[in-house]
Each structure stands twice: as structure tokens, then as C-alpha cells.
Amino acid sequence: MLSLRLKKVVAMTATATLLFGFAGQSKASEGDGKVEKRFTLHLHHLHTGESIDVVYRVGEKYLPDAIEKLNYFLRDHRTNDVSQYDPKEFDLLNSVMVKLGKPNGVIDIVCGYRTPWSNAFLRGRSAATGVAKNSQHMQARAIDIRVPGVQTRALRDVALSLGSGGVGYYPVSQFVHVDVGPVRKWTFSGRGD
Numbered sequence: 001m002l003s004l005r006l007k008k009v010v011a012m013t014a015t016a017t018l019l020f021g022f023a024g025q026s027k028a029s030e031g032d033g034k035v036e037k038r039f040t041l042h043l044h045h046l047h048t049g050e051s052i053d054v055v056y057r058v059g060e061k062y063l064p065d066a067i068e069k070l071n072y073f074l075r076d077h078r079t080n081d082v083s084q085y086d087p088k089e090f091d092l093l094n095s096v097m098v099k100l101g102k103p104n105g106v107i108d109i110v111c112g113y114r115t116p117w118s119n120a121f122l123r124g125r126s127a128a129t130g131v132a133k134n135s136q137h138m139q140a141r142a143i144d145i146r147v148p149g150v151q152t153r154a155l156r157d158v159a160l161s162l163g164s165g166g167v168g169y170y171p172v173s174q175f176v177h178v179d180v181g182p183v184r185k186w187t188f189s190g191r192g193d
């Protein structure tokens, strides 16, 4: 009886060691970057015709070279001015694609960063372009997107479900504005940009 109890204790100790051993190993390989999650984006810019495929984040770390490439890619296509995007906006695009079930799908970019000049130009071009005076595009926190093969309405619903910021629905121009500003939503029934 005593020997049986002893065996049990030995077995439990062995299990505990095994568990701790695995935990330590897993932590170690996280440090090596082997089991950390990789965040990718595949973008095509409809105005510049450029495409980009990047791993921009591994685990909690944003990769500076990739972020720089994305910032250049999303430059104001009218003035070529580059800004520093809030990296959460990249996470938002990534989450949209994951939620759509297309983690490796391409996002068409309708508009990225906008200088105050470009924003004023767009606002002045027509009485109703749906362009806000203090647009989040000027803060490099907004991107207008389209996903080939996905209805604009479905894309909007996925963006809304994330609750990550502003979501603008532009059914006529067939794109969705997603930003990491305050959570809000709107629909613009005219032709936006």
C-alpha cells in the first residue's frame, strides 16, 4: 500500500516536470521567433498600380523595414508625400482578411494617406464627395479598400464586426473606409473617392 502511494507521488512529480519542461521549451522557441504569429499583408494600389506583399509584424513586434515599405506604398498618390501610419491600421486590414476567410487574399487600395492639400482638393472638386474636413486619412489612420470577389456590403459588415474604429460604406464607388479613429459608422450614397 505504501509502495503504491509512493509510486503515485513519483508519477505526479514526473508529470509536473514534464509540463514545466514543455512550458520552458515553448517560451524558449518564442524567443527564437519560431512559434510567434506572423502578420502579412498583400496589397494592390489602384492609383499607382503598385503591389506589395509583406510580413510586417511577428508576435508583438512590428518590423521597421516592412512598416517603412507600407508607409511609402500608402503615400499620397497625388503629391507623393509619405506619412507614418498608425500600425494598428495594418492590424485592422489583417484582421479584416482573416475574418473574411482570405488571410492571403489581396486588398485593393483606393486611397491611403492624404495630405491636407489632397484632402482639400477632393473636397473642392465636387459639392458632395463624402470627404471629411478633418479626415483620418490626413492622420495616416485611414485607408479606403476593396477586396476582389467580396461584396462591398459584406466587407463593411466584417469591418463593423471588428469594432476597431470608423467604418464608412461607399456602395456607389464600391469601397469601404476603415480607420483606427473613434468607433463610428456612416454611409455615403454619392460618388466618393
Ligand SMILES: [Zn+2]
Binding pocket: 111, 137, 142, 143, 144, 168, 177, 178
Ligand atoms: Zn476614406
